[in-house]
Amino acid sequence: DAEASEEMQLVSGTAPAKLKEGSFNPVNPDQMCFLGVDNTLYICNVVAGTDGPELEFEKFSPPSEGVTFVSFSWTVGGLLYCTTSDGCLWMGDPQTAAPVGESVVISAEGALCHVIATKRHVVCWCSDGVLVWLGLESLSEGYRVKIPLQRGDRLMSVCLGDSSVFAGAHDGSVFQVKLLQEIPDGNYRDEEEEPSPVTLKDADVLVGEVQSDSHHQLFRVVLSHRGPVNGLSPLPGMGCFASAGSDGVLMLWDTVTGATLAAQRCSRSLTHCASHPTKPLVCIGDTSGVVSLLDVANPAKIRAKVTFKLFSGPVSVLSFSHDGQLVAVGSASSPHLYFLAVDSAGCTVVGFTELPMSGVTYLGWTARTSVVAAGQHSFLFEVRNVPHSKPEDGDGLELKATSVGCVKAQGTVKGLTTSSVGVSCAVQGDRRTQVFSKGAWRDVPKGDSLEGVAAAQVVSELADHDKMPGCLMASVDGDSVGSCGSDGLVVLRTGSGMSQCLKRRCFS
Numbered sequence: 001d002a003e004a005s006e007e008m009q010l011v012s013g014t015a016p017a018k019l020k021e022g023s024f025n026p027v028n029p030d031q032m033c034f035l036g037v038d039n040t041l042y043i044c045n046v047v048a049g050t051d052g053p054e055l056e057f058e059k060f061s062p063p064s065e066g067v068t069f070v071s072f073s074w075t076v077g078g079l080l081y082c083t084t085s086d087g088c089l090w091m092g093d094p095q096t097a098a099p100v101g102e103s104v105v106i107s108a109e110g111a112l113c114h115v116i117a118t119k120r121h122v123v124c125w126c127s128d129g130v131l132v133w134l135g136l137e138s139l140s141e142g143y144r145v146k147i148p149l150q151r152g153d154r155l156m157s158v159c160l161g162d163s164s165v166f167a168g169a170h171d172g173s174v175f176q177v178k179l180l181q182e183i184p185d186g187n188y189r190d191e192e193e194e195p196s197p198v199t200l201k202d203a204d205v206l207v208g209e210v211q212s213d214s215h216h217q218l219f220r221v222v223l224s225h226r227g228p229v230n231g232l233s234p235l236p237g238m239g240c241f242a243s244a245g246s247d248g249v250l251m252l253w254d255t256v257t258g259a260t261l262a263a264q265r266c267s268r269s270l271t272h273c274a275s276h277p278t279k280p281l282v283c284i285g286d287t288s289g290v291v292s293l294l295d296v297a298n299p300a301k302i303r304a305k306v307t308f309k310l311f312s313g314p315v316s317v318l319s320f321s322h323d324g325q326l327v328a329v330g331s332a333s334s335p336h337l338y339f340l341a342v343d344s345a346g347c348t349v350v351g352f353t354e355l356p357m358s359g360v361t362y363l364g365w366t367a368r369t370s371v372v373a374a375g376q377h378s379f380l381f382e383v384r385n386v387p388h389s390k391p392e393d394g395d396g397l398e399l400k401a402t403s404v405g406c407v408k409a410q411g412t413v414k415g416l417t418t419s420s421v422g423v424s425c426a427v428q429g430d431r432r433t434q435v436f437s438k439g440a441w442r443d444v445p446k447g448d449s450l451e452g453v454a455a456a457q458v459v460s461e462l463a464d465h466d467k468m469p470g471c472l473m474a475s476v477d478g479d480s481v482g483s484c485g486s487d488g489l490v491v492l493r494t495g496s497g498m499s500q501c502l503k504r505r506c507f508s
Contacts, residue, residue: 035072044058063103082099087106089106121142138186176219178219228246250282274318283320291310310329328386337373351399376413380456406450423435423456470484480494
């Protein structure tokens with residue numbers, strides 16, 4: 001708050017160790033407190049040196065051997081509070097650089113405890129989800145809340161509002177503790193109402209109220225995936241998109257606000273998802289080879305319509321046909337490409353086609369009954385004449401009336417989609433996206449060798465990326481194709497041979 005006319009001085013110095021956070025004493029601008037990356041606490045003062053003002057660091061003495069500091073906070077009156085690795089809260093003396101008085105045990109469970117000072121309270125939060133309000137002067141505990149975290153989860157950050165506390169967890173959840181009454185600054189007096197027993201509404205609720213008592217309500221307000229997202233799929237009719245995570249959660253997200261609309265826990269890690277082009281249906285696959293068709297019309301009550309066990313290994317990819325009547329399902333560990341028929345009554349297994357090579361990781365429909373499949377190799381297979389129901393005279397699940405065509409790419413396929421122009425493909429080690437013609441695919445009867453299969457006819461080559469594109473996706477109408485790469489660039493193209501660039505967007 002210096003006046004503009006005052007002369008300002010720059011004071012610098014070298015800290016005794018790497019520092020990760022620090023703040024000024026509110027009543028003494030010449031004094032600061034710093035926490036080092038090794039959890040050592042330092043008091044830093046501006047002192048008179050031989051050549052002018054300089055910084056002097058003094059190491060804060062820990063209360064006992066083997067104990068380190070975790071956090072600190074100044075009050076508006078210049079009092080310093082700090083927490084230690086044994087779960088205790090201390091008052092610190094900036095003049096002697098040492099804890100003073102008796103400590104207050106906040107957590108005896110081995111959780112890391114942090115401190116935030118306010119005008120009336122010292123608020124401590126612990127990694128195990130405990131929030132504690134203590135009187136600023138007395139350090140008597142006035143109120144305690146326990147956020148029920150998932151096993152292995154922990155709190156990572158907390159910020160205080162006027163009547164709410166927001167807490168962020170390691171799994172991406174954000175909790176809101178809404179305070180309903182004023183928290184006492186110590187022990188409850190006769191005229192103050194003590195908290196009622198906590199009512200646990202739903203500890204596992206993904207979005208909504210978790211628990212409450214007379215003094216607080218706890219809500220989970222934001223949730224994200226804990227781990228990689230393995231599948232994304234738009235639901236244009238609902239204004240949202242679905243994501244499938246390795247954490248076993250299917251989530252629906254608002255495309256405008258980015259808010260979580262719903263989250264459904266599944267029994268296993270999810271590997272992929274695909275959505276119906278017109279109906280509120282999402283098909284998911286998991287690590288055990290199980291495929292489920294989910295009705296997401298009511299995000300609050302997502303339900304499974306059918307579930308099938310198709311593979312012994314993980315499901316790698318799913319894809320709805322353009323009219324939504326068929327779903328193709330592939331696995332990187334199997335040569336079988338399964339087909340499911342979807343109608344108003346539900347979903348049934350039509351059967352499978354055995355491909356000449358094992359492993360399907362990419363799919364794209366070229367017609368109502370034709371789909372292109374590719375794996376971690378250079379061959380592309382088009383399965384034609386896929387029936388919309390199980391053949392009555394069929395022996396088992398193998399679809400013997402289907403035919404398979406094949407072409408060869410210039411390298412290992414790393415991305416594939418289909419459009420009105422042809423098949424767009426990305427290959428290992430190449431920064432270009434190639435568009436292949438739908439013609440010149442050689443029929444490969446079952447058991448035939450792939451030797452002599454011709455190279456795909458390239459309609460156009462698009463050099464949009466500085467690095468290899470890793471994901472390709474076509475619009476529902478097939479008139480445009482998007483590509484994204486590890487260079488952070490997303491490109492949307494349309495026109496003959498996808499030659500016209502509609503949009504480019506670079507992410508960091």
